[in-house]
Amino acid sequence: MISPVKIWRRQKEIKQNLGKKGKILTWTIIYVAGSEFKTYAPYPVAVVKLESGKRITTQLVDYRKEDLKIGQRVIVILRKVREGTNEDVLVYGLKVKPIF
Amino acid sequence: MVSIIGYYTTQFGELWEKSLSDLIEESITGVLRNTRLEVGQIDAIFFANMLAGVLENNLHTPSKIAEIVGVNIPVFRVEAACASGGVAFHLGKNYIEANSGKTILVVGAEKMTDHSPEETTSALSSAASGEEQEAGLTFPGLYALIANYYLSKYHNKEEAMAYVSYKNHFHGSLNDKAQFKRKISIEQILQSPYIAYPIKVLDSSPISDGASALVLSSNPSTIKKIKKSVAVLSSEVSTDTISLNKRKRLDEILATKLASDKAFSRARLKRSDIDIAELHDCFTIAELLAMEDIGFWKKGEAGNRINELETMYGNNGELVVNTSGGLKAAGHPVGATGIKQIGEIFLQLTEQAKNRQVKNTKFGLAHNVGGSGGTAVITILGV
Amino acid sequence: MVGIVSYGFYVPQYRIKVEEIAGVWGKEPIHVLSSLGIEEKAVAAIDEDSLTMAFESVSMALSSVKLKKDDIRAIFFGSETPPYVVNPASTILAEFLGIDHHYLASDTQFACKAATGAIITAASLVSSQFTSNALVIASDKANAKPHDPLEYTASSGSVSLLLGNKNIMLEIVAMSSFSSDTPDFWRREGIRYPSHGGRFTGKPSYFYHIQNSASDLLKKQHLKPSDFAYGIFHMPNGRFPREISTTLGFTKKQIEPSLVVRSLGNSYTASALMGLVSVLEVAKPNDLIFFASYGSGAGSDAFIFKVTQNIKDKRQEFRKKIENKTYIDYQNYLKFMRNL
Numbered sequence: 089m090i091s092p093v094k095i096w097r098r099q100k101e102i103k104q105n106l107g108k109k110g111k112i113l114t115w116t117i118i119y120v121a122g123s124e125f126k127t128y129a130p131y132p133v134a135v136v137k138l139e140s141g142k143r144i145t146t147q148l149v150d151y152r153k154e155d156l157k158i159g160q161r162v163i164v165i166l167r168k169v170r171e172g173t174n175e176d177v178l179v180y181g182l183k184v185k186p187i188f
Numbered sequence: 189m190v191s192i193i194g195y196y197t198t199q200f201g202e203l204w205e206k207s208l209s210d211l212i213e214e215s216i217t218g219v220l221r222n223t224r225l226e227v228g229q230i231d232a233i234f235f236a237n238m239l240a241g242v243l244e245n246n247l248h249t250p251s252k253i254a255e256i257v258g259v260n261i262p263v264f265r266v267e268a269a270c271a272s273g274g275v276a277f278h279l280g281k282n283y284i285e286a287n288s289g290k291t292i293l294v295v296g297a298e299k300m301t302d303h304s305p306e307e308t309t310s311a312l313s314s315a316a317s318g319e320e321q322e323a324g325l326t327f328p329g330l331y332a333l334i335a336n337y338y339l340s341k342y343h344n345k346e347e348a349m350a351y352v353s354y355k356n357h358f359h360g361s362l363n364d365k366a367q368f369k370r371k372i373s374i375e376q377i378l379q380s381p382y383i384a385y386p387i388k389v390l391d392s393s394p395i396s397d398g399a400s401a402l403v404l405s406s407n408p409s410t411i412k413k414i415k416k417s418v419a420v421l422s423s424e425v426s427t428d429t430i431s432l433n434k435r436k437r438l439d440e441i442l443a444t445k446l447a448s449d450k451a452f453s454r455a456r457l458k459r460s461d462i463d464i465a466e467l468h469d470c471f472t473i474a475e476l477l478a479m480e481d482i483g484f485w486k487k488g489e490a491g492n493r494i495n496e497l498e499t500m501y502g503n504n505g506e507l508v509v510n511t512s513g514g515l516k517a518a519g520h521p522v523g524a525t526g527i528k529q530i531g532e533i534f535l536q537l538t539e540q541a542k543n544r545q546v547k548n549t550k551f552g553l554a555h556n557v558g559g560s561g562g563t564a565v566i567t568i569l570g571v
Numbered sequence: 572m573v574g575i576v577s578y579g580f581y582v583p584q585y586r587i588k589v590e591e592i593a594g595v596w597g598k599e600p601i602h603v604l605s606s607l608g609i610e611e612k613a614v615a616a617i618d619e620d621s622l623t624m625a626f627e628s629v630s631m632a633l634s635s636v637k638l639k640k641d642d643i644r645a646i647f648f649g650s651e652t653p654p655y656v657v658n659p660a661s662t663i664l665a666e667f668l669g670i671d672h673h674y675l676a677s678d679t680q681f682a683c684k685a686a687t688g689a690i691i692t693a694a695s696l697v698s699s700q701f702t703s704n705a706l707v708i709a710s711d712k713a714n715a716k717p718h719d720p721l722e723y724t725a726s727s728g729s730v731s732l733l734l735g736n737k738n739i740m741l742e743i744v745a746m747s748s749f750s751s752d753t754p755d756f757w758r759r760e761g762i763r764y765p766s767h768g769g770r771f772t773g774k775p776s777y778f779y780h781i782q783n784s785a786s787d788l789l790k791k792q793h794l795k796p797s798d799f800a801y802g803i804f805h806m807p808n809g810r811f812p813r814e815i816s817t818t819l820g821f822t823k824k825q826i827e828p829s830l831v832v833r834s835l836g837n838s839y840t841a842s843a844l845m846g847l848v849s850v851l852e853v854a855k856p857n858d859l860i861f862f863a864s865y866g867s868g869a870g871s872d873a874f875i876f877k878v879t880q881n882i883k884d885k886r887q888e889f890r891k892k893i894e895n896k897t898y899i900d901y902q903n904y905l906k907f908m909r910n911l
Contacts, residue, residue, distance in 0.1 A: 098318070103667050107630065114340075114438055116332035117385040118324060122310030125324035128617060133323050135333055135433045143433035145333075146323045149616060150584045152897075158340055166626045166667060167618040169322050178654050180622065180663065181322060 090170065092177040102182055105164050109187065110138035112160045115148065124170065132156055136184055138164070147183045155186040163187045190281050192569065193291075193403050193414040194223030195531035200398035200519030201367040208240060208299035213256050215295055215399035215524075223403050223414065229291055230403075232283060233263045236276035236296035237523035242311040243303055253295075269315035270470060271425075272296065273526020274556030274565030277402065278423045284406040291410050296528070297399035298521035308395055312522075315559035317431040328392055328471065330432055330560040332384035335473040337438045339386065344491030346386050350377040351494040352472035353390050356510050359501055360517025362544035367396050367519030391472040396519030400527040402534070416538035421455035421551070421568045424448075430562045439488075441474075441557060443564035444481035451553075451566035452483075459483045462507055462568075463549040464536045466529035468557040469514040478555055479509075482566070501544055511536065511544045526556035530567055537571045573694045574739035574876075576704065577885050579631025580848045581624045581729045582835060583615040586896045587904045589723050595901045596718050607723055608809015612836025614899060615712045615727035617907045621650045622660045624729035625710040626667055632706070632731040633668070635885055636738075643733075644674045644702035647693055649686030649840045652711045653678060656760065664708065674702075682756060683805055684866025685709065685840045686730075691746050691872060693734050704735040711839035714908050716764035724808050726836025730844035740881035741851070741860075745792050747873045749784035756867035772867070777807065781815050781863045784871035789861075792875060796820040800858035801850045805843040805865040806832035812846075821861070828853055835893065847876075852889045854878045 115134040118125070125131070132148040148156065149167060162184035169181035196218030198211055206214070212235075220227060235253055240246040250263035266276035273296035280294040300308050312327045313320070320330065335349065354374055360366035372390060380390035404420070405411050426446035429435055436442060452459065459482070467482070469475035476490035484507060485493055498505035512518045512532040515525055533552035535541045554567040588611045590600035604610065615624060625648065648661035661676035675696075679685045686709030693705035710729035715721035734743075755776035758765040768776075781804060789795060796802065802821035804812040809832050816826045829846030838845055843864045850860060860876040905911045 098322075099666065103669065106626075106667065113433075114333045114337035116329050116336055116387075117382070118326060118329050119381070119385070120309065120326065120328070120383045121306075121324060122313055122326055123304075123306040124310065126306055128324065131324060133325050133329055133333070135438070145317075145320050145325065145431070145433045147618075149618065150897075158337070166623050167616075168620060168623060169618070177658075178620075179322070180667070183618065 090172045090176045090179065095177050095179050099180065105138065105144060105182055106166055108138045108140065108164045110136045110162055112158055112162060113137050113143070114158060115156055134184065136162055144182060148185065149183050150185040161187050190284055190404055190406050190420040191411045191417045192420060192530070192534050193405050193411060193417045194219050195402050195534045196222050197365050197400040197528050197531055198398050199365050200396045200521055202301045203397040204301065206397060208244070208297060209252065209256055211297045211299065211397060211399035212253060212295060215297065215401040216257055216293060219293065219401040219403055225403065227257055227259060230261060230293055231290040232261050232292045234276040234280040234292065234294045235263060235265045236272035236526060237265065237298060238267055238269055238272050239298060239300065239311050239522060242314055243307070268563040269558035270468070270522050271526060271556045271558030271563040271565050272523045274554065274567060275425055275563065277526060277530055277567060278425050278565055280404055281420055281423050284404060289407045291403065291405040291407050293401055293403055294527060295399065295401040296524035296526055298523040299397050300395045300521060301397050305395065319431060326384060328384040328387050331471040331473055332387045333432060334438060334560070335386050338473060338477070339491065341439055342488045342491050346378060347374065348476065348491035348494055349391050349472035350374045351497065352469060352475045353377045353516055355497055355500045356469060356514035356516040359511050359544060360513030362501070363513050363518060366513040366517050367394055368513065368517045387471055387473070393470050393515035393520035396521045398519060398521035398524045400524045400531050402527055402531055416540065418534050418537045418569045418571055421457070421570045422451040423565070423567045424450035424454065425563065425565050426450070427563050428561055430559060432560050435561065441477055441481050441561035441564060443561055444478060444555065444557065447564045447566040448482045451568050455568040457551060457568065460506070461551050462553045464511065464533060464546050464552040465507060465509050466512060466532050466554045467509055468555050469510060469516050470520060472516065474557065475509070475514065482555060501546065508546045511541060511546065526565065529554040529556060530569070533569050537569060572739060572742055573697045573734065573736055574742040575732050576735040576738055576740060577632050577636050577733045578848065578851065578887065579628040579731045580845060580887065580889065581627035581631070582613050582893050583619060583624065583727050584895070584897050585614045585616060585899050585907065586611045587614055587899055587901070591901055592723055603723055608833060609724055609836060610833055612724065612726035613728055613838065614904055614907050617909065620654050620712055621652050621710040622654050622663060624712065624727065625664055625708045625731065628710065628729040628731040629664065629668060629706060629708055631887065632733045636733065638704060641671055641673060642704045643670050643706055645693055645696050645705035646674055646676045647679060647686070647689035647705070647707045649679045649689050649707070649709050650711050651680055651682055651685060651839055652713060681870060682867035683839045683842055684864040684870055684872055686844065687864035687872040688748065690732065691748060694743050694746065697734050697736055704733060707732045707734065709840035709844050711841055713837065713839045714764060714910070717910060721767065724837045726838045728835060728838030728841040728845055730841045730848055738881055740879055740885040742877040742879060744875040744877050745788060747784055747788040747791060748870060749780055749787060750870035751780070753869035755869055776867065776869050777811055777865050778815055780869050780871035781865050782818065784873040785819050785863050788873040788875060794875070796861070798859055799825060799861045801828060801854065801860045802826045803829040803843055803846040803850060803860065803862045805863065806830065806846060807837050809833050848887065848889055851882065852886060854882060856880045856882060
């Protein structure tokens, strides 16, 4: 079971980055995923440098193929990041999508 | 002064018949037999393993080993992800320097094939940060982030990585204990499917079972009795951030650089003194980075230099890398790897490497990395 | 005076065409098009839900106002696809928005009128001075049983309204509600897809309730349809809103700007409100807007809105934004809706 306490603590910590803009430093596409993320594969993961200087590692969504490149501008949005089983607390977190 | 006086490794691969306990027992019995020592002459055991807690709900291994071997001596479990072996060796070496006149075993073992690949992949990602796990990153994914950055920055193609796999598979064909003894071609590597772009199946070390063991001694009379021994000239450990996104640079593993500087300084050797090396090629990109970060090659040149295959056995290069087959071809039972690497250098320096014996080796180096570069261990041995 | 101070909306990136769905079930797209009046609908991605979409629409609503966190002391989240059956989405949303803790949070359900009922409550809390501002959010990632007619219309979207008593851009002139026990469409606890009574959802349900809430309100305010610049009605499909508006006496011209259902589908609690968003893009100060929602089970909330001068600063670009879309096929639709 995903610990609801850990989710609670973490969500307080990450919300400050919502809506922030940044650039992709590097990226990959995960084709073979672990148990929890299997249903979502393939999906891209990127290291993003925000305008504040802070770096985050997160998935890229709502993108076209050509948006998946080093230097692409992105914005931080809220999405479901983990779903666990149908008895678990839902985990909401940060993902990024391209902006132009 | 610490010396390695014995080495034994089990076969690496999918060892369905063997449990973790079986593997530990085989490696300990094997190394004692090779060294003609009794278990009663061992003063302590250092044990390297990463996944038994996560996969098998199995901790308190010191006590488990006490049961398997039938001893009451101190046993210490060491974990640093894939660097567990190197770090266990480091701790063991320091232990007998501080307690002179002792002889110890350093054992590394891992059992990874009892579970589905997804479960094992998830277990391995415990070596990544919470944020990286939440993003759905896998081990290959982390190195893929590094590879994509490196290849882009230094204008290399995926082919540069393929040469590492090609070379190490050739070496694996010479090692009877290797998981893969089959040579492969560059085309086969480039055509293998992606696990995490740009890392492909044939760029990645496999999921393996195995155990390796070394005997270390700081007891002069014990060392004198052994014909084939190797001096441990230095063993240095460095750490760095677990999060890839908190590293200073994405195209180097700083922990490797720092550990190397310390190790060469302590051993009073130059990079060019090393004849034989085992480098941590969990993914092919890692060996390219290692050549640069340790200082054998300049930063950014590995991608262009690797295709000359100077570090391949039989090409008369000044430095031969990964004659065991590396992690790629020999296999990567996580806890055992660091020990196997040191063991391979031991075999080379004591001229026991059979058909992959490199001539006139005097100094050797083993490089073991944990996670995406959070821990690095450099061990330098000499005869 | 109570009214809407600012608003926001969110329509996900993805669309599926009616002919794509029809093709799977061997139906002629032209038949579906003519009977339902829908060409394509919006579909939320696999990692989106009513909460993540709500976050987007509220962020838009709050981006144009400068509020002290303490000013919002009531938050209503209306949905028929909330992330939890037990656990308020309104508080999860408020936490991510950084709204301070001294607020009343309430999750509501009443099929497609979950949010509009909350507008009545929220407006009352503002006029009674319980709070100077209240948030009402409508959000749904509506799902339908494969092969059911609802599969063509059930879509995803979110609209958020910030209510207040100052700097109002859309005054709430009057409100009215009409309810009965009419089981035309329902979903039991633990069951994934809703069920419905087929044609029973028409005359005794949708039409009956809107007819009554609308005539109640018009009578109360002594107004007739021709007094309004626009009429907006809940859009379960492309035909029902046209029929009810004609029955009530509204013209095609009055309701045309609101009919987003043709290209976006029916986003359930956000459906009629999305029609309002579409109208607000073109409405002028002093325009009177007639609005009636419908929720199965059943009920209808009717409102009379008046556009103020403040619309000029608070208008949101809509038509251009929703043109930014990506078409998906049926397999991906199933994947995104987690029906696979």
